[in-house]
Amino acid sequence: MAKQFRFPDVGEGITEGEVVRWLVKEGEEIKADQPIAEVETDKAIVEMPSPYDGTVLKLHFKEKDIVKVGDVLITVGEKGETLAEAAPAAKPAVPPAPPAPSALPAPSPAPRPAIPPLSGEIFATPRIRKLAQDLGVDLTNVRGTGPLGRITDEDVQTAKGKPALAKPAAPLPTISEPAPSAPTAPASAPVEPPPPRPAIKIKPKFDFYGEVERLPLRGVRRATAKRMALSISKAAHVTHCDEADATALEKLRSSLKSEAEAKNIKLTYLPFLVKAVIAALRAHPMLNSTMDDDEEEIIIKKYYNIGIAVDVPDGLIVPVVKGAEQKTLWEIAQDIQAVAEAARARKLDLADLKGGTFSITNVGMIGGEWATPIINYPEVAILATLKIVDRVRVVNGGIVVKKTLPLCLSFDHRVVDGAEAARFMNDLKKSIEDEASLAAAVKAVR
Numbered sequence: 001m002a003k004q005f006r007f008p009d010v011g012e013g014i015t016e017g018e019v020v021r022w023l024v025k026e027g028e029e030i031k032a033d034q035p036i037a038e039v040e041t042d043k044a045i046v047e048m049p050s051p052y053d054g055t056v057l058k059l060h061f062k063e064k065d066i067v068k069v070g071d072v073l074i075t076v077g078e079k080g081e082t083l084a085e086a087a088p089a090a091k092p093a094v095p096p097a098p099p100a101p102s103a104l105p106a107p108s109p110a111p112r113p114a115i116p117p118l119s120g121e122i123f124a125t126p127r128i129r130k131l132a133q134d135l136g137v138d139l140t141n142v143r144g145t146g147p148l149g150r151i152t153d154e155d156v157q158t159a160k161g162k163p164a165l166a167k168p169a170a171p172l173p174t175i176s177e178p179a180p181s182a183p184t185a186p187a188s189a190p191v192e193p194p195p196p197r198p199a200i201k202i203k204p205k206f207d208f209y210g211e212v213e214r215l216p217l218r219g220v221r222r223a224t225a226k227r228m229a230l231s232i233s234k235a236a237h238v239t240h241c242d243e244a245d246a247t248a249l250e251k252l253r254s255s256l257k258s259e260a261e262a263k264n265i266k267l268t269y270l271p272f273l274v275k276a277v278i279a280a281l282r283a284h285p286m287l288n289s290t291m292d293d294d295e296e297e298i299i300i301k302k303y304y305n306i307g308i309a310v311d312v313p314d315g316l317i318v319p320v321v322k323g324a325e326q327k328t329l330w331e332i333a334q335d336i337q338a339v340a341e342a343a344r345a346r347k348l349d350l351a352d353l354k355g356g357t358f359s360i361t362n363v364g365m366i367g368g369e370w371a372t373p374i375i376n377y378p379e380v381a382i383l384a385t386l387k388i389v390d391r392v393r394v395v396n397g398g399i400v401v402k403k404t405l406p407l408c409l410s411f412d413h414r415v416v417d418g419a420e421a422a423r424f425m426n427d428l429k430k431s432i433e434d435e436a437s438l439a440a441a442v443k444a445v446r
Contacts, residue, residue: 002077003052007039007067014350016068017041018218019061028056029079036074039067042223044350052076057083064218124151125208135160150208220315231377234293236413239372240421244428246388246405248435252442256329263330269405270308270362271333272442273385276431278304278325279441281358284424286416288357290378298380298415307359307376308336310343311366317343318376320356329442364388364405373410380412381421383428405432 007017017039024036035047036056054076061067075083122139124132128151132139135156142159144151206212217225231237249272260267281288281304289300304325307318319339324332342348359376364387371384386406393402407428411421431437 002057002075002081002083003054004072005036005051005074005076007048007069007071007073009069014041014069016066018222019063019065019067019073020045020219021063022059023047024050024056024059024074026056026059030054030056030076040219040223041350042353044348044353045346046350048073050074050076055079055081057081064216122151123149123208128153128156132156220312220317224315227377228374231375234377235291235375235380237372237375237410238413238418238421239408239410240418240425241370241406241408242425242429244405244407244432246403246432248438249405249432250388250403251435252438260330260333265330265333266337267333268336269364269385269388270336270360271329272438273360273362273383273432274306274321274324274332274336275329275441275444276428276438277306277358277360277383279431279437279444280424280428283427284420286420287381287411287424289380289415290357291380291412291415292378301357303357305355305357307356307379307382308339309359309361310340312344312346316361317348317353318356318359318361319343319348319352320354322355326445328445358382360385369406371408373408375410375412380415382410384408384410 018041020038020040022037024030024034030036030050030053032051032053033049036050037048038045039048040046055078056074057077058075060072060074067073077083122129123144123146124139129139131137131153132142132151137156137159139151139156142151142155143149145155146152204212205214246269249269253267253269253272256267285300286298288304289298291297292299303323305320305322306324307320310317310319319342321327321332321335321339324335327335339348339352342352356376356379359379359382361371361373361382361384363371363373363384366387368386371386373382373384375382384407386408388403388405390401391404393400393404395402407425409421409425431441
């Protein structure tokens with residue numbers, strides 16, 4: 001007997017997913033626990049295993065389709081069973097009632113016009129409108145022959161000199177003899193009206209100004225769009241920007257390069273910044289919190305799970321380095337490298353994207369001077385680190401060139417005041433600029 005496998009509730013508030021790829025085909029024999037599909041949920045791709053042995057009778061969705069929790073993904077039957085046999089018995093058809101006699105033959109349907117009728121809206125580009133103005137042509141009386149009724153040059157030239165089309169008067173009401181009443185169908189045989197035909201939605205490949213391309217909002221881009229819209233609608237965003245002298249940071253990183261190569265670790269500035277951020281968060285715990293809007297509570301976290309934004313081809317993914325305060329600089333560097341590679345290969349587990357307390361987005365690897373990052377809600381703060389380069393600055397009245405690091409902190413003003421954000425940034429700068437403070441932060445574990 002056929003069984004239906006429905007898209008399960010995977011928890012974490014997930015209500016839908018996108019079918020990325022089917023791993024089985026209709027008619028294929030499968031085993032229980034065999035992966036049948038890759039489904040993307042909240043930026044993570046998970047394999048869906050079949051709970052049943054049997055034959056794949058039907059795949060109920062196409063790749064790139066969105067499925068909701070509870071939707072039937074696949075129907076699995078016994079060997080040799082067909083979908084027709086698996087389907088429930090069809091409802092017996094109701095015999096149609098005899099047609100009512102008609103006094104007049106039914107009029108044949110009018111042919112569909114090739115050109116859309118005139119309406120209150122004029123489909124013409126600014127250039128066509130200018131041409132019509134120059135030639136004295138009233139566009140309200142011109143019927144467009146272009147795509148979807150758009151008015152063309154030829155339509156305006158043809159209409160030049162022609163009298164305006166008179167608008168047809170409303171027809172007078174007519175009185176006609178009522179047609180003979182039709183005999184009523186027997187009450188025992190009601191006639192069910194046919195279901196309405198679904199409307200065909202035409203998506204034009206152009207607008208008034210030229211050709212366009214339509215991209216379905218799917219995958220990481222769709223998840224990112226939803227998360228960003230949620231954050232903007234929930235949090236009161238404010239951004240505080242400052243700049244740190246990166247001399248001590250660069251010196252310490254350079255001194256550890258050979259050790260990093262021996263450990264086969266790519267040592268970027270980011271692990272140092274994670275350590276410095278944790279030191280500043282300890283002094284300003286309100287920034288290491290989340291907002292519970294339902295309970296109207298601020299939840300201050302006593303652990304430090306740092307989200308690291310990773311740029312992937314179709315969007316942005318923020319995997320989380322868990323328990324960063326308990327890890328060495330080398331362990332943080334390895335974790336960042338591992339989650340970044342997994343994110344780009346789309347091999348992250350859903351758990352890798354959850355549980356963050358504070359996020360860092362390293363825009364500097366691409367470029368830029370300043371940024372206004374969007375908070376990774378329900379966290380209350382995110383730090384954007386920009387590009388470290390030589391910049392001209394005034395020090396003790398003299399002009400010098402030094403390596404500086406722009407820092408931009410976006411925070412939820414419902415939870416963090418501007419003064420507290422500024423104090424956090426001052427302490428973060430101190431951890432970066434002071435060689436002793438930076439060395440202490442790097443060595444700190446717990």
